[in-house]
Amino acid sequence: MNEILSVKGLGKSFKNTRVVKNIDFDVHKGEIMAVLGPNGAGKSTTIRSIMGILLPDEGTVTFHNHAQGEVPRHKIGYLPEERGLYKKVKVMDILLYFAELKDYPLDKAKERALAYLKKFDLEGKENVSVDELSKGMGQKVQFIGSIIHEPELLILDEPFSGLDPVSQEVFKQEIKDLAKKGTAILLSSHQMNLVEEMCDRLFLIHRGQKVIYGSMDEVKAQYANFKCTIHGNNDRSLLEKINQVERIEQQDDISILYLSSDVQVNDWIKQLPSTLDIQELSVDRISLHEIFVDIATDSSLAQEAGVVDAK
Numbered sequence: 001m002n003e004i005l006s007v008k009g010l011g012k013s014f015k016n017t018r019v020v021k022n023i024d025f026d027v028h029k030g031e032i033m034a035v036l037g038p039n040g041a042g043k044s045t046t047i048r049s050i051m052g053i054l055l056p057d058e059g060t061v062t063f064h065n066h067a068q069g070e071v072p073r074h075k076i077g078y079l080p081e082e083r084g085l086y087k088k089v090k091v092m093d094i095l096l097y098f099a100e101l102k103d104y105p106l107d108k109a110k111e112r113a114l115a116y117l118k119k120f121d122l123e124g125k126e127n128v129s130v131d132e133l134s135k136g137m138g139q140k141v142q143f144i145g146s147i148i149h150e151p152e153l154l155i156l157d158e159p160f161s162g163l164d165p166v167s168q169e170v171f172k173q174e175i176k177d178l179a180k181k182g183t184a185i186l187l188s189s190h191q192m193n194l195v196e197e198m199c200d201r202l203f204l205i206h207r208g209q210k211v212i213y214g215s216m217d218e219v220k221a222q223y224a225n226f227k228c229t230i231h232g233n234n235d236r237s238l239l240e241k242i243n244q245v246e247r248i249e250q251q252d253d254i255s256i257l258y259l260s261s262d263v264q265v266n267d268w269i270k271q272l273p274s275t276l277d278i279q280e281l282s283v284d285r286i287s288l289h290e291i292f293v294d295i296a297t298d299s300s301l302a303q304e305a306g307v308v309d310a311k
């Protein structure tokens with residue numbers, strides 16, 4: 001695989017508290033890698049360490065074809081979590097400024113800026129000053145600023161926050177298109193539905209430690225692909241006798257059975273006991289959102305590192 005970025009054994013402490021511990025992952029050309037985790041998990045600290053904004057205490061960050069520790073800024077696009085553009089500057093001027101910082105030819109940058117403004121529904125705004133833009137419009141301009149120089153690696157920290165659903169779709173499509181053209185993308189987001197639709201692989205941190213790392217299919221296979229929800233009055237002892245059930249959750253008359261990852265739904269339903277009380281039954285695919293909530297609220301998982309490494 002074509003590695004663009006490799007992170008090995010990354011660790012960072014603030015005032016004797018280790019907030020990032022022994023993090024390993026890599027990002028390949030043309031893939032979207034998601035960095036996920038609950039609030040305070042260590043995502044931004046990891047991203048800032050990659051960008052050289054923070055100095056890690058342990059570990060290495062290597063960009064493909066560059067010396068270890070060297071951050072080739074002109075090849076990286078970065079949308080930081082904290083938003084902000086110079087307020088009194090015109091949209092085109094700020095975009096050209098971003099391009100200049102990356103040594104990108106200004107005539108080409110202007111062409112790209114106009115095309116992107118049109119794409120993001122900001123046509124004709126090039127001479128408007130930033131403080132006249134709405135928050136979402138400003139975010140679009142900042143996003144354009146992060147890709148104006150055709151980066152090899154694009155690091156996006158919460159790109160969807162504050163965007164309306166239509167703009168989220170536009171961003172999503174653009175990020176997917178960039179990956180298709182070969183850009184390596186590292187994406188941190190809390191929007192699990194979007195992440196699930198977009199990312200090729202994911203990396204989930206909890207309390208600074210790696211909990212999951214792998215492709216979406218691999219992660220789901222490690223967890224469970226399907227869950228079966230049964231409305232009916234059923235004893236747990238009966239449910240426990242059913243084959244290929246990994247885990248059972250029960251509340252009142254609702255039972256949720258998490259099925260083994262290799263289950264064939266068609267066959268599995270046919271072998272359910274005839275004594276089962278079924279008022280209603282549904283079988284659904286497990287969502288990334290459910291996996292995330294499960295991990296984030298499971299304190300035993302939180303204390304372990306590398307519980308699932310599907311790489």
Ligand SMILES: Nc1ncnc2c1ncn2[C@@H]1O[C@H](COP(=O)(O)OP(=O)(O)OP(=O)(O)O)[C@@H](O)[C@H]1O
Pocket residue numbers: 014015019037038039040041042043044045046081
């Ligand atoms: N400059 C700093 N000084 C001290 N502690 C910090 C600093 N930056 C981050 N932390 C702490 O490090 C931990 C990880 O923070 P980080 O911002 O990396 O989390 P995150 O996963 O990006 O969270 P969120 O989803 O809320 O943005 C938190 O406990 C935070 O309080």
